[in-house]
Amino acid sequence: MIRLFALALCVSVQSGTQQEDKVKRKLEGPLAGLPSAAGPHIEKIRALGDNAWLNLGSPAPDPKWGKARGRSWSSRMPYAPDVRGAFLNGQGVHGFVKPDGYYMDDVFFYDVNAHRWICVYPGTDTRTIAAKFKSGEYKPNDDGQVVDKQGHPVPVLMVTGHSYGWHTYDTDRRTYVTLGGPGPEGWLGNSYDTPCFKEVQKHLPSPKGKDRVTGSPFFFDLASGRFQRYPIGRPHTYDFNSILLYLPTKKALWLSNRSQTLMYDVATHQGWSELKASGPAPDAYDTVACYDGKRDRIYVRSHVYDVKTNSWSVARHSGNVPRAYDHNAACMHYDSVNDQVVHVVFNNGSDPAAIKRGIFVLDPDTGAWTDGPLSVGGQTWNGFYSPELNAHFFHVATDSTGDGVVWVYRYRKARKK
Numbered sequence: 447m448i449r450l451f452a453l454a455l456c457v458s459v460q461s462g463t464q465q466e467d468k469v470k471r472k473l474e475g476p477l478a479g480l481p482s483a484a485g486p487h488i489e490k491i492r493a494l495g496d497n498a499w500l501n502l503g504s505p506a507p508d509p510k511w512g513k514a515r516g517r518s519w520s521s522r523m524p525y526a527p528d529v530r531g532a533f534l535n536g537q538g539v540h541g542f543v544k545p546d547g548y549y550m551d552d553v554f555f556y557d558v559n560a561h562r563w564i565c566v567y568p569g570t571d572t573r574t575i576a577a578k579f580k581s582g583e584y585k586p587n588d589d590g591q592v593v594d595k596q597g598h599p600v601p602v603l604m605v606t607g608h609s610y611g612w613h614t615y616d617t618d619r620r621t622y623v624t625l626g627g628p629g630p631e632g633w634l635g636n637s638y639d640t641p642c643f644k645e646v647q648k649h650l651p652s653p654k655g656k657d658r659v660t661g662s663p664f665f666f667d668l669a670s671g672r673f674q675r676y677p678i679g680r681p682h683t684y685d686f687n688s689i690l691l692y693l694p695t696k697k698a699l700w701l702s703n704r705s706q707t708l709m710y711d712v713a714t715h716q717g718w719s720e721l722k723a724s725g726p727a728p729d730a731y732d733t734v735a736c737y738d739g740k741r742d743r744i745y746v747r748s749h750v751y752d753v754k755t756n757s758w759s760v761a762r763h764s765g766n767v768p769r770a771y772d773h774n775a776a777c778m779h780y781d782s783v784n785d786q787v788v789h790v791v792f793n794n795g796s797d798p799a800a801i802k803r804g805i806f807v808l809d810p811d812t813g814a815w816t817d818g819p820l821s822v823g824g825q826t827w828n829g830f831y832s833p834e835l836n837a838h839f840f841h842v843a844t845d846s847t848g849d850g851v852v853w854v855y856r857y858r859k860a861r862k863k
Contacts, residue, residue: 473529475671480529482560491835494856497805499822502561502852511565514554515544516826516843516850519608519774521734523556523841524615524622525830529668530558532830532839533566533622536609538846547573550846551601553622553666558832558839561852566622566666567673570602589677590657599675601664610773611689611735616712618697621674622666625684661718663690663699663710678717682708686732695742695753702746704729707758723751725758733771734778736787738810745778745787745808747771765815768806770794775801777829783836783860785810790840790855792820792827807857822853836860 473480487502494500507513520536535553542550552569556562578584584600587593592600613624661682665674689702699710707723728749735746744751750761768789770776775793780786787808794801806817824842831838836856843850 473668473671475668476564476566477529477555477668477671480531480557480668482530482557482562484559485561487561488559488835491837491854491856494837494854494859496856496858497818498856500854502854504849504851505556506560506562507848508554508563508565511552511568512546512563513848513850514552514556514563514841515550515846515848516841517550517608517828518826518845519610519732519772521773521775521777521827521829522609522611522613523828523830523839524613525832526615526620526622526668527617527832527834528620530832530834531564532556532558533613533615534828534841535613535624537607538826542846543572544569547571553624556839556841556852558835567601575602588656589659591659591675591677599664599673601673601675608773610686610732611691612684614690614692614699616665616692616699617694619712620668621712622668623663623690623692623699625661625663625688625690665712676715678715680717682718687730689730689733689735689744689746691735691737691744693737693742693753694739700744700753702727702730702735702744702751707751707756721756723756723758726760727758730771732773734773734776734789736778736780738780738787739782740785741810745780745810761813763808763813763815766802766806766817767815768804768817769801770796772796774826777827777838777840779829779831779838781831781836781838781857782833784858786857788831788838788857790820790827790829790838792822792824792840792842805855805857 490500514534517536517538523532523534525532533555537550544550548569549572553566555564555566557564583595584592592602594600615622658677662675662678667674687704691700693700701708707721708718709721710718728746730746733747735744737744742753748761748763750759768791770791775791777790779788781788789806791803794803804817804820806815808815826845827840827842829840838855840853841850842853
């Protein structure tokens with residue numbers, strides 16, 4: 447436990463040259479040794495035909511922290527191609543404390559090659575957190591970030607709710623990025639009356655203008671195995687409408703927040719800048735989205751953001767357009783092998799008469815949707831696409847329980863050119 451926190455709760459500001467050197471190093475911390483050797487299930491995945499499913503069963507648990515739990519409104523799992531796996535976080539049941547006493551602000555990694563869970567961060571220990579504030583082991587620094595005695599950032603309530611579209615993976619710097627908890631004025635706001643956090647609130651001073659971390663992401667650096675967080679010049683808020691993605695062509699973070707389109711320079715960590723994008727931005731409340739690397743654009747419902755021109759437009763769609771886009775109903779992936787957008791609607795509970803469960807596929811060139819039935823059931827889905835295997839992965843579970851299994855779906859085999 448001590449070693450995990452020593453690895454995970456450190457911060458360092460590095461130059462561009464150091465960042466490049468770091469990427470070349472072997473991984474340290476909980477993800478050391480990745481990517482894993484391919485297990486026998488990988489050949490089964492490779493053998494999948496068109497529109498085919500494979501049930502891999504329950505992933506092996508983390509030796510110490512067990513299995514990742516299903517979580518609602520958290521359907522996106524950012525995929526890390528260099529280590530062959532994807533990250534899962536976000537609360538499920540509001541204010542849920544796991545049987546081991548840890549709050550469900552944990553971060554798990556699904557190792558595709560080994561079909562196993564790796565715990566990146568176990569979450570906040572509700573049994574000891576108040577005592578640590580009382581003793582001074584944890585305290586807010588001058589920026590408003592909670593730190594330990596060494597000044598390292600502590601990811602207490604790193605996720606203050608469901609993860610929605612608030613996390614991504616930086617493929618250039620090999621960092622998992624999540625928007626993280628807000629500053630001291632509201633960092634306990636979504637604890638949903640959990641008793642231990644009410645006690646913690648007594649030990650947090652009023653920010654009085656000192657907050658420089660609200661809206662600043664947490665970065666989990668795979669090379670060092672550490673969490674990092676940087677003060678930003680102007681605090682920025684986010685909400686259910688926010689969509690966070692990494693843009694490889696800009697080497698920057700991109701954030702859509704209804705009327706705002708912003709960018710975060712991960713080389714300087716100076717904070718968010720308004721892009722002042724042209725065109726009609728989507729008024730999208732809690733919506734899935736995906737990045738199309740071939741065209742360098744982002745799909746958000748019927749809207750398209752073009753990275754090159756910094757502009758929004760409304761696409762003309764035809765066919766059987768899906769009727770559900772929220773993170774508790776759908777997973778949306780860009781299938782790069784087939785150059786299609788695969789949109790799986792797994793939950794129509796909000797309006798069964800109007801919403802159809804199924805697999806919806808968009809042709810980006812024509813705007814035409816086609817659809818087919820979905821035979822797999824389950825309460826909560828968390829998913830990602832692996833281009834190396836040309837396969838869509840879905841962790842299907844009951845909300846906040848460890849009963850999940852992983853299903854793999856192939857839309858279509860690669861066509862010979």
